[in-house]
Amino acid sequence: MQRFSSVSRRFMSSKVSSFKSLVYSSHDAQDCTKVLTLHTYKAKGESEKSILLRTLAFPINPSDINQLEGVYPSKPEKVMDYGTEKPSAIAGNEGVFEVVDVPDSVDGLQKGDMVIPLQANFGTWTNYRTCEDPSQLVKVQGIDLITAATIAVNGCTAYQLVNNYVDWDQNGNDWLIQNAGTSSVSKIVTQVAKARGIKTLSVIRDRENFDEVASQLENELGATKVISESNNNDKLFAKEVLPKILGPDARVKLALNSVGGKSSASIARKLSPDATMLTYGGMSKMPVTLPTSLLIFKNLKCLGFWITQNSVRDPASKRKTIEEVSKLYAEGKIVSPANDVRILEWDTNKASDDEVLSLIKEGITHKGKKNVVVLKW
Template identity: 65%
Template sequence: MISRPFMRLMSTKVPKQFKSIVYSTHSVEDVGSVLSVQNYTPKEDLSKAIVLRTLAFPINPSDINQLQGVYPSKPEKTLDYSTEQPSAIAGNEGVFEVVSVPKSESSLSEGDWVIPVHANQGTWSNYRVFSKASDLIKVNGLDLHSAATVSVNGCTAYQLVNNYIDWDPSKNEWLIQNAGTSGVSKIVTQIAKAKGVKTLSVIRDREGFESVARTLEEKYGATRVISESDNSDKAFGKEQMPKILGPNARVRLALNSVGGKSSACIARKLDQDALMLTYGGMSKQPVTLPTSLHIFKGLTSKGFWITENVKKNPSEKVANVRDFIKLYEEGKIISPKDEITTVEWDVNNTSDDELLQLIREAVSATGQKRMVRLKW
């Protein structure tokens, strides 16, 4: 078992004012322009509430889509933050430390690390308030990067692998996925490996392909990595795929987060009566599947959205996180810290203007995922 990186921080007094990054309007062209920093007095009676201070929050594509106004799930805008117009706190994901908890809430202690059960709670803030412990999940045992991102990437990967196929680890069973270098895909390969399920990850053609493929296989547990060129090559599929998969192989599940040609090509590699789950569309191209796969192979194609799944069954997310922590503690899932660029919000010394600039730069940045770590 690996050592536990979770550690309780020094206790802190609950402040009279909170600071949050809020928005009241939307913009597709300039997402950062709708953000502002707001200082306000919380409306809740803090002596009777669970008060959390933020340790870190990632900036996810869904957060940006909400700021653009194009995401299907949106937080309610209110006047609770002393704004002129109804506003919402940005962000859907983050990890927090409990700094104050009523005596009636025996399931939480000061110093516990927690994440919200539901989305749309607003996480880009120095402090947040919750009224019920049942709306929070303890994540003691994870490091900062894993805890801050388990709600979206971790739970998505866990459900994709575990919720749809009754795997038989004694047989040669596979899943195939595109966007093999994505955060979700890397966790999928690790969870699948822990279950005895083999993974075929497809990644885009690039310079240094062999090095990237080797990292995915050796560090993240992918069984085999192929390129999109290989994925779309009919000759490769006919001649090389049987050698890669081995005897009596069944490719039972395809995980699609790209769409377009890539999705059709991974679907073609599925076995009889298999399933394809679409949980993203990076190419912004529609999912178009051959008619023959439905008629002659009995293909089922479904969509997957973690936000809706949690809304329907929040207790499942609690169980997912507990299982994820166990896998992490057993060394079967590694921290995503190498895949994330961290920027720092010095809570005591960063001015509001500096904070707003920091957030705007993080929102507009390309490349690695951004995470804001609060320095207390």
């Protein structure tokens, strides 16, 4: 069972007497920034069980925003642990921390270690955090700060999508196809697949700089071939051009769908018999509708994927995934996402509460690159 202590219950050598956390007690589907407050609360008492953590960085993910809106299936419990007027929760599911203090009874962790939470709903939008259960923390090393802050969701999602559902033939002409090829997860999928010798057909939306983007995905990240959504939806392309791309005896064993709508049906059509399609997102907000013939005559398997539920169902697998993905990053087989994110700096010494709250709200509303808040100590 998870046991997260929300308030530091000791002063210890760190002399931390209060925390600052982004908390919420209600939801707003129209403007979720309205429900957030930056709340300061005092540390209390002393506990020999709590691991004291200092936050280094955390991303602002779509799932975090959906939780504030009240539309995400997984939600943290609202409690009275923070001295708020109403039961509240700390926002944020993902982030990286530094161990500031650790009880003598805890093995495997020491001051200065970089750790990430094993499960969602940890409450990462804060300057300090405590955890009473060391099994809910995973030590990471050999990777940069931005990678560590984002590995638990995007990195683990990509790794499990590639490795957990299909029996790949290392000596065969095996392929996976994915839409939203420029998304953060898709970019990592491309690199994980390349490391395993799996060929990737990535579909990206039509754009003026298509050739430039496709070249980057192919030459820098290792996509085998990048095609446009127009190509993806073109029956003549599928009949005449696609076979030349795939080559002889090709088996398209896996389709990864994060778009839905027409795009999902088009990538499913390119699958080989007995293949699998995994849906892990729905950017178009359109339903996944597949031709009946694919299910009957190709015997396709269509499944959903949710890293949060996978982690709850099998925590050991999540821990192993984090370790494996960290190793790929450390070996240079996956490039750091640092250049693909927008950094927002929280100066813990100088920023006022209003400035911090404005910073977070800006990260929630800003469109484009993923926003990652880095704490300056």
